Amino acid sequence: MADGGWISRWPVIRQLKGEDGRRDAARSARTDALRPRTEEADTVARSVCPYCAVGCGQLVYVKDGKVSQIEGDPDSPISRGRLCPKGSASKQLVTHPGRQTQVLYRRPYGTEWERLDLETAMDMIADRVVRTRRETWQETHEGKEVRRTLGIASLGGATLDNEENYLMKKLYTALGAIQVENQARI
Amino acid sequence: MAECHPVGFQWVMEARLRGAKVFHIDPRFSRTSAVADRYLPIRAGSDIVLLGALINHVLSNELYFREYVLAYTNAATLVSKRFQDTEDLDGLFSGFDPESHRYDPSSWAYEGDEESEAETDEMREGGGQHAEAAGSDSYGARGAGASARPPSDPTLRHPRCVLQILKRHFARYTPEMVAELCGIPPEDFAELAEAITANSGRERTTAWVYSVGWTQHSVGAQYIRASAILQLLLGNMGRPGGGIMALRGHASIQGSTDIPTLFNLLPGYIAMPHAHRHEDLAHYLEMEGADTGYWGNRRSYLVSLLKSWWGDAATEDNDFCFGYLPRLTGDHGHYATVMGQIDGTVKGYFVIGENPAVGSANGKAQRLGLANLEWLVVRDLTLVETATFWKDGPELETGELRTGDIATEVFFLPAASHVEKEGTFTNTQRLLQWREKALDPPGECRSDLWFYYHLGKRIRRRLGDDEIDRPAIELTWDYPEEGEHREPSAEAVLREINGTGPDGRALSSYRELAPDGSTRCGCWIYCGVYADEVNQAARREPGSRQSWVAPEWGWAWPANRRILYNRASADPEGRPWSERKAYIWWDAEKGEWTGHDVPDFDLRKPPDYEPPDGARAEAALAGTDPFIMQSDGKGWLYVPSGLSDGPLPTHYEPHESPVLNTLYARQSNPARRTYDRPENPYNPPGSARFPYVFTTSRLTEHHTAGAMSRSLAYLAELQPELFCEVSPQLAAEVGLVNGGWATIVTSRTAIEARVLVTDRVRPLRVQRQIIHQVVMPYHWGYGGGGLVTGDIVNDLLPVVLDPNVYIQESKACTCAVLPGRRPRGQALLDLIEEYRHG
Numbered sequence A: 001m002a003d004g005g006w007i008s009r010w011p012v013i014r015q016l017k018g019e020d021g022r023r024d025a026a027r028s029a030r031t032d033a034l035r036p037r038t039e040e041a042d043t044v045a046r047s048v049c050p051y052c053a054v055g056c057g058q059l060v061y062v063k064d065g066k067v068s069q070i071e072g073d074p075d076s077p078i079s080r081g082r083l084c085p086k087g088s089a090s091k092q093l094v095t096h097p098g099r100q101t102q103v104l105y106r107r108p109y110g111t112e113w114e115r116l117d118l119e120t121a122m123d124m125i126a127d128r129v130v131r132t133r134r135e136t137w138q139e140t141h142e143g144k145e146v147r148r149t150l151g152i153a154s155l156g157g158a159t160l161d162n163e164e165n166y167l168m169k170k171l172y173t174a175l176g177a178i179q180v181e182n183q184a185r186i
Numbered sequence B: 001m002a003e004c005h006p007v008g009f010q011w012v013m014e015a016r017l018r019g020a021k022v023f024h025i026d027p028r029f030s031r032t033s034a035v036a037d038r039y040l041p042i043r044a045g046s047d048i049v050l051l052g053a054l055i056n057h058v059l060s061n062e063l064y065f066r067e068y069v070l071a072y073t074n075a076a077t078l079v080s081k082r083f084q085d086t087e088d089l090d091g092l093f094s095g096f097d098p099e100s101h102r103y104d105p106s107s108w109a110y111e112g113d114e115e116s117e118a119e120t121d122e123m124r125e126g127g128g129q130h131a132e133a134a135g136s137d138s139y140g141a142r143g144a145g146a147s148a149r150p151p152s153d154p155t156l157r158h159p160r161c162v163l164q165i166l167k168r169h170f171a172r173y174t175p176e177m178v179a180e181l182c183g184i185p186p187e188d189f190a191e192l193a194e195a196i197t198a199n200s201g202r203e204r205t206t207a208w209v210y211s212v213g214w215t216q217h218s219v220g221a222q223y224i225r226a227s228a229i230l231q232l233l234l235g236n237m238g239r240p241g242g243g244i245m246a247l248r249g250h251a252s253i254q255g256s257t258d259i260p261t262l263f264n265l266l267p268g269y270i271a272m273p274h275a276h277r278h279e280d281l282a283h284y285l286e287m288e289g290a291d292t293g294y295w296g297n298r299r300s301y302l303v304s305l306l307k308s309w310w311g312d313a314a315t316e317d318n319d320f321c322f323g324y325l326p327r328l329t330g331d332h333g334h335y336a337t338v339m340g341q342i343d344g345t346v347k348g349y350f351v352i353g354e355n356p357a358v359g360s361a362n363g364k365a366q367r368l369g370l371a372n373l374e375w376l377v378v379r380d381l382t383l384v385e386t387a388t389f390w391k392d393g394p395e396l397e398t399g400e401l402r403t404g405d406i407a408t409e410v411f412f413l414p415a416a417s418h419v420e421k422e423g424t425f426t427n428t429q430r431l432l433q434w435r436e437k438a439l440d441p442p443g444e445c446r447s448d449l450w451f452y453y454h455l456g457k458r459i460r461r462r463l464g465d466d467e468i469d470r471p472a473i474e475l476t477w478d479y480p481e482e483g484e485h486r487e488p489s490a491e492a493v494l495r496e497i498n499g500t501g502p503d504g505r506a507l508s509s510y511r512e513l514a515p516d517g518s519t520r521c522g523c524w525i526y527c528g529v530y531a532d533e534v535n536q537a538a539r540r541e542p543g544s545r546q547s548w549v550a551p552e553w554g555w556a557w558p559a560n561r562r563i564l565y566n567r568a569s570a571d572p573e574g575r576p577w578s579e580r581k582a583y584i585w586w587d588a589e590k591g592e593w594t595g596h597d598v599p600d601f602d603l604r605k606p607p608d609y610e611p612p613d614g615a616r617a618e619a620a621l622a623g624t625d626p627f628i629m630q631s632d633g634k635g636w637l638y639v640p641s642g643l644s645d646g647p648l649p650t651h652y653e654p655h656e657s658p659v660l661n662t663l664y665a666r667q668s669n670p671a672r673r674t675y676d677r678p679e680n681p682y683n684p685p686g687s688a689r690f691p692y693v694f695t696t697s698r699l700t701e702h703h704t705a706g707a708m709s710r711s712l713a714y715l716a717e718l719q720p721e722l723f724c725e726v727s728p729q730l731a732a733e734v735g736l737v738n739g740g741w742a743t744i745v746t747s748r749t750a751i752e753a754r755v756l757v758t759d760r761v762r763p764l765r766v767q768r769q770i771i772h773q774v775v776m777p778y779h780w781g782y783g784g785g786g787l788v789t790g791d792i793v794n795d796l797l798p799v800v801l802d803p804n805v806y807i808q809e810s811k812a813c814t815c816a817v818l819p820g821r822r823p824r825g826q827a828l829l830d831l832i833e834e835y836r837h838g
């Protein structure tokens, strides 16, 4: 095979000559030079699939500051390296073009989104929390002390980290906001 | 399970290879049905009939695991003379108030618990208020003053002992009723009953696995109770291969229940204080549980939590700032909040990684609520429908809303993905797994940890020295910041959750928590996740190098125990029930419990330990009491307190059902919560215009409301379009064509979907008529950055709630089906009106 030039090494020829077309005969110089993305990664992070609650282990490969691949973690005694279609597609979850990376703002009665920088948005939200809390503060209800606001509510948590849920509950409770809920009720 | 928890299902397949028999009971034929030994289609909303008949089968044929049941459950305990069953009151338990539709549960108590009059009043108040606000797990504690040794009859013959009450209650749940109400023929029922009883006992165990198909009902909590009764009777709790597995649908939905973003709970299942029930800390502690069992230490759990939130400001003299906790007065759950938005009491709303405009029942009510807010903050990866309802919601097309009239100010803040932040998820088996951060989030994307930490800092800067501001000003809110975005350290937060001792060092177990304010702990059941100053959730010893229990991968709460109540895996003397099922046992030589897992029991409490008089907390439980969170240490076949719709599961029809409840004169759960409001119309009872059973489902290729899957090219391609599955018989009846369109109508709205005609969907014979079921996946919406879009299935659903936990009945309602696409604009509203009133 070494003496035949490129034509004899062309996979189609070798496959036609009867070699098993799914194995060595399918190889070419180009496929020989291919390297898995996982091999060339700069870093690998041990992570967990963000979809369902099975908690499959993931290995997140990063190359040149971008996620280059997400694979199942063979060490996980839960998943043994497997991922379902969602877990397998989760690189797209991180990299797909529809992902939003900018703050957007819709003013009252507005018909379009507007841009707002993150710092301004954070200040505006803080202003609104403080104002609404004051305006809707209940010291008592039916003669009993309640020290709360029913003016501010929150929904979400099942897709977040424990540490995030903890800060949410802690902050809301200190502010007197009690309508704090997540998907676990739903 | 194969459909929605595919990788977890590999273990079911492994078990099957080893000889396990797999039954799949589901209204819908899924990928699980395809590989199960037996698939039993069931009418949605009838599961308590099936489970009740299995319980009856076990009881009337004396097939229960007698030794286990006698030693480890409350089968022998005597119940109050005042208790009356649904047998006596034709579908009601004693204590029902027809005006308020609430139960006074005091007559359900054990004998002795109800004796003291003063106590009865307190308990009644507690129970009555419980019906107002979803309770906490400390209800496993029966209230103040309850004895760990209530009167009992070990011969199980006393007519008021739990086992005899159970026998009478479930006697009418027969195979004939299963055929009549579930649509499961007697021979199929017999095969199931034979399989679960043959595979339970000393040598074998049976497991039950469920998801929201069991919880999203107006009797949801009682579905799980029914399964718990069966598993306790068969001796399948606390043992390997047994149990009741709740498969949860989001990566950390378990964690968000443990460290709850839920209105009725504080971290670790501690109840939020109630304005009418709790004055101060001492009063709260007196009312919230008994002194026996592990809830007897609740002062340590709560004081340590208050110390971790308010630090040095929390002292013995000021009740450790207990008064800083806001008080509940009733239902402040998700749907009550939405109605509050429509009514204008809720002004500002944070929606964080959730999409209620698509994901919650009755989407129109959700969006009308959003449109009536002053301000809305949405944090997500894509522009979910909840953020864009003012621009492209279905109410704009019908003219019910106009963009220019909607005053809501909307902030959309892009979120960091799971690889762009570090932290822990708690999976469906209570396992915490730490995720390493792979890279920084792009642009203005930030973690929610960042958002809440920096928002809290900004809010605190804006507060003054007003009395109402003190809880926020004095809050411990100081975490190390890292990197250019000043990301708060997630490990520091995890360490606070774990807790620290008087020396400032990380605690290693909740048993170290003190009632005097000398320890701090943000969530007592997570105490130990940072033991020895090591992030135990980050442990990654490969599965191949560990035992099958794999205790060194991540960390499970509590105390890294992988099977709860595993003391029950040994017999009362502490020996494994069988060699085959050995898991935890008593090592008499060493004088401690040992085995494959961390014992869920006091390590050195011998099997023959008898509690001395006046013992408290865990010391009040005997060496044979495995259910250590309960005040009597027993598995509760009968629940004397803590439920708001009865101490035993009872079959009631869904709020909307085409079938008559032939078991009782009560059609539906008398304590269910309804919202009779214009935004939430119900299909008229027994209406012939809505003849079909409607239920919803998930697909492997999509995730919940679709924002994390419809925007991904691979997943969108794999499942591009909303469809409804119908049987050939229903297709012929209605005139549906495979690949064509169908319109599905309820009193809420009408939606359209592609038709999939398949004989996988089997019409059921129920009460001598044929019942058709329509099953639809609910992943589509009008936007959400979706590469594929479709009508919102949850828009069809009514808001009717289970009275225990306020979950909505989204797994069983009724609908009509028409061929073709739905009308647009005003014509759509006309169609719905015609169906509601025509």
Ligand code: SF4
Binding pocket: A049, A050, A051, A052, A053, A054, A055, A056, A079, A082, A083, A084, A085, A086, A087, A088, B004, B005, B006, B007, B008
């Ligand atoms: S890979 Fe699939 S089964 Fe595993 S956690 Fe992710 S969504 Fe669940």
